[in-house]
Amino acid sequence: MAELLELRGVSKVYTRGLTHSHPTVALREISLTLKEDEPTILTVAGESGSGKTTLAMLLLGFISPTMGEILYKGRNITTLTGPERLAYRREVQAVFQDPFAVFNPFYTVDHLLTVPIKRFKLASTRAEARARMEEALNAVGLRPEDVLGRFPHQLSGGQRQRINVARALLLKPRLLIADEPVSMVDASLRATILETLRNLQRDYGVSIIYITHDLTTAYHIAKSIIVLYRGGVMEAGDVDRVIKSPQHPYTQLLVDSIPWPNLEQRWGEQSIMARESTAPPPGACPFMPRCPKAMPVCASRPPLFQINPHQAAACYLHERQPQLVAEKLSELLPA
Amino acid sequence: MAAVTLDPLSAPLPHTGVLAQPAPSPVLRVNQLAVTYYTDLGRARALDDVSFTLNAGQKLGMVGESGSGKSTLALAMMRMIKPPGRIEGGEVFVGDTELMGLNEEAMRRARLSKIAYIPQGAMNSLNPVIRIGAQMVDAVKAHLPGESRAAIQDRCRQALRSVDLDPGVFNMYAHELSGGMKQRVCIAIGVLLEPSVIIADEPTSALDVVTQCQVMETIDRVQDQIGAAVILIGHDMGLMAQFVDRVAVMYAGRLVEISSVREMFTDPKHPYARALISSLPNLDNRGVFQGIPGLAPSLLRIPSGCAFHPRCPFAMDVCTTVRPEVLELAGGRRVACHLFDEEARHG
Numbered sequence: 001m002a003e004l005l006e007l008r009g010v011s012k013v014y015t016r017g018l019t020h021s022h023p024t025v026a027l028r029e030i031s032l033t034l035k036e037d038e039p040t041i042l043t044v045a046g047e048s049g050s051g052k053t054t055l056a057m058l059l060l061g062f063i064s065p066t067m068g069e070i071l072y073k074g075r076n077i078t079t080l081t082g083p084e085r086l087a088y089r090r091e092v093q094a095v096f097q098d099p100f101a102v103f104n105p106f107y108t109v110d111h112l113l114t115v116p117i118k119r120f121k122l123a124s125t126r127a128e129a130r131a132r133m134e135e136a137l138n139a140v141g142l143r144p145e146d147v148l149g150r151f152p153h154q155l156s157g158g159q160r161q162r163i164n165v166a167r168a169l170l171l172k173p174r175l176l177i178a179d180e181p182v183s184m185v186d187a188s189l190r191a192t193i194l195e196t197l198r199n200l201q202r203d204y205g206v207s208i209i210y211i212t213h214d215l216t217t218a219y220h221i222a223k224s225i226i227v228l229y230r231g232g233v234m235e236a237g238d239v240d241r242v243i244k245s246p247q248h249p250y251t252q253l254l255v256d257s258i259p260w261p262n263l264e265q266r267w268g269e270q271s272i273m274a275r276e277s278t279a280p281p282p283g284a285c286p287f288m289p290r291c292p293k294a295m296p297v298c299a300s301r302p303p304l305f306q307i308n309p310h311q312a313a314a315c316y317l318h319e320r321q322p323q324l325v326a327e328k329l330s331e332l333l334p335a
Numbered sequence: 336m337a338a339v340t341l342d343p344l345s346a347p348l349p350h351t352g353v354l355a356q357p358a359p360s361p362v363l364r365v366n367q368l369a370v371t372y373y374t375d376l377g378r379a380r381a382l383d384d385v386s387f388t389l390n391a392g393q394k395l396g397m398v399g400e401s402g403s404g405k406s407t408l409a410l411a412m413m414r415m416i417k418p419p420g421r422i423e424g425g426e427v428f429v430g431d432t433e434l435m436g437l438n439e440e441a442m443r444r445a446r447l448s449k450i451a452y453i454p455q456g457a458m459n460s461l462n463p464v465i466r467i468g469a470q471m472v473d474a475v476k477a478h479l480p481g482e483s484r485a486a487i488q489d490r491c492r493q494a495l496r497s498v499d500l501d502p503g504v505f506n507m508y509a510h511e512l513s514g515g516m517k518q519r520v521c522i523a524i525g526v527l528l529e530p531s532v533i534i535a536d537e538p539t540s541a542l543d544v545v546t547q548c549q550v551m552e553t554i555d556r557v558q559d560q561i562g563a564a565v566i567l568i569g570h571d572m573g574l575m576a577q578f579v580d581r582v583a584v585m586y587a588g589r590l591v592e593i594s595s596v597r598e599m600f601t602d603p604k605h606p607y608a609r610a611l612i613s614s615l616p617n618l619d620n621r622g623v624f625q626g627i628p629g630l631a632p633s634l635l636r637i638p639s640g641c642a643f644h645p646r647c648p649f650a651m652d653v654c655t656t657v658r659p660e661v662l663e664l665a666g667g668r669r670v671a672c673h674l675f676d677e678e679a680r681h682g
Contacts, residue, residue, distance in 0.1 A: 259573035
């Protein structure tokens with residue numbers, strides 16, 4: 001079975017200045033596999049500073065990993081050249097957080113959509129290009145006559161974000177990296193955009209990596225989830241299990257902080273320690289300083305323990321369970 | 336326009352004797368506030384006869400899509416609408432003071448001391464080249480020129496402590512703080528002079544869930560300490576369910592419904608409020624995406640009659656021509672929708 005995307009022990013360390021002092025580990029030894037023939041939606045969740053966006057940048061090839069390698073269809077993405085690189089650029093697309101910042105205000109929507117068509121030579125005639133644009137816009141629930149020929153400022157945030165999805169779809173991608181695609185969009189439009197993304201996966205076979213801090217939307221759209229904290233995997237598995245019965249204290253904190261629109265379900269039962277004050281001691285579990293259940297053993301970094309076939313947590317509370325090798329993480333995630 | 340008496344409390348209160356039992360008199364009364372933006376493309380009525388009241392210690396949530404006039408309402412109450420916008424009329428009472436009639440100097444003194452504003456995106460509202468402490472001291476000095484330096488510093492450190500920040504933050508710069516800390520600094524500045532009304536405009540929209548929970552708890556606690564009324568502006572209904580006592584829904588510059596949070600979530604009246612509630616993700620409706628069809632109208636071209644009628648599944652003939660006035664229903668709920676004309680008449 002061919003792998004679409006494979007991360008092998010990928011780490012990213014940011015250093016400061018010429019002497020490379022004060023290293024910050026933004027991402028620590030992530031291994032992950034997405035299968036080519038099983039399109040899925042995988043959520044990567046965590047607070048700000050957890051390494052979510054670093055992961056997106058790595059997958060898009062904007063930065064290169066400090067350690068490990070990222071393979072796209074079996075080829076290392078940093079060494080791709082020529083037609084292979086072009087194919088990777090076309091097949092891996094992104095939707096970013098802020099629909100107000102990614103448009104050039106001087107160009108109409110048509111320009112945004114025709115540039116990729118020209119660059120990747122997707123259409124030979126003008127009529128064909130137009131047809132492809134209309135097809136992509138229809139797929140995201142926009143009426144072409146409503147948006148073509150208009151400038152970004154004439155469109156609402158939700159329309160802009162859907163145009164971004166349409167632009168990505170135009171290129172018939174295999175993988176879509178959606179970095180907080182709905183966090184700046186009105187709540188009433190979120191549902192529409194999430195539905196668009198899910199239909200992409202279902203109808204067009206696009207795998208989606210959905211990066212977010214919002215576990216509510218993650219729960220609704222994704223099949224599997226990876227929870228990051230300070231660059232490390234805290235918990236991973238089936239989204240339903242992880243959110244309904246979180247096993248890592250950090251995931252418990254995250255789930256407890258969700259403001260569910262439900263009066264019977266109060267939030268914030270757990271007291272929270274501020275993140276700022278708490279750099280973990282070197283080599284320890286990154287969550288130890290904030291963890292209500294911290295034990296002496298937490299001074300060394302816990303491996304992943306497999307709690308059930310579709311859930312694992314990096315926490316010594318579960319040390320009776322079998323250990324899971326980091327490379328096998330993907331086997332937990334249901335397709 | 337004949338304004339229905341929207342609220343019995345907005346009528347002048349009868350003079351009560353000293354011994355009379357003090358009714359919980361509203362600390363904030365907004366009466367037919369209207370704002371228009373005069374743009375090159377025409378006049379945009381961003382706020383249209385908005386009226387409501389709020390008691391001390393109460394929390395009101397103000398929800399609506401972007402462009403529905405939530406932030407304009409906040410700015411209008413602070414009298415910070417800039418041209419081409421103009422406050423066309425209305426009254427805002429904080430206690431006994433009517434803000435719209437004050438002169439510029441008196442209004443300047445009223446801001447922060449009577450009515451405070453916690454802005455959206457705290458990252459951008461602190462001065463990056465001045466220490467946090469100096470910015471706080473500035474604010475106090477402007478309002479209490481007679482206070483000694485030690486007393487002012489003391490007050491600032493107290494405010495920082497009240498939002499769970501180390502008083503050492505006093506000597507730091509904005510870039511040394513995280514997003515959540517900056518937002519809490521803004522709350523600390525907001526409560527420096529113990530105002531009776533605090534307006535928080537999407538105070539957590541840029542923060543992640545854990546920090547959001549922390550910041551809301553902070554607002555809750557300082558509100559308790561100083562007994563202020565809080566208006567929370569936002570579009571996250573989940574946050575509203577967890578935080579406020581009453582919810583007001585805005586649509587195209589008008590208040591279309593005000594209800595207690597329980598009534599709003601269990602039995603929303605206005606069709607827009609219903610759509611809003613049913614579009615919410617929950618634990619038991621996984622994978623069901625129910626958006627609100629259609630788009631929010633441009634304020635330059637507000638539909639005739641009820642502004643929601645083109646998107647409304649219950650629209651009737653009357654909705655296209657007659658603008659629904661705010662009706663009072665049983666239990667003090669207020670709704671602007673023709674569906675309830677009958678119900679309100681029979682009272």
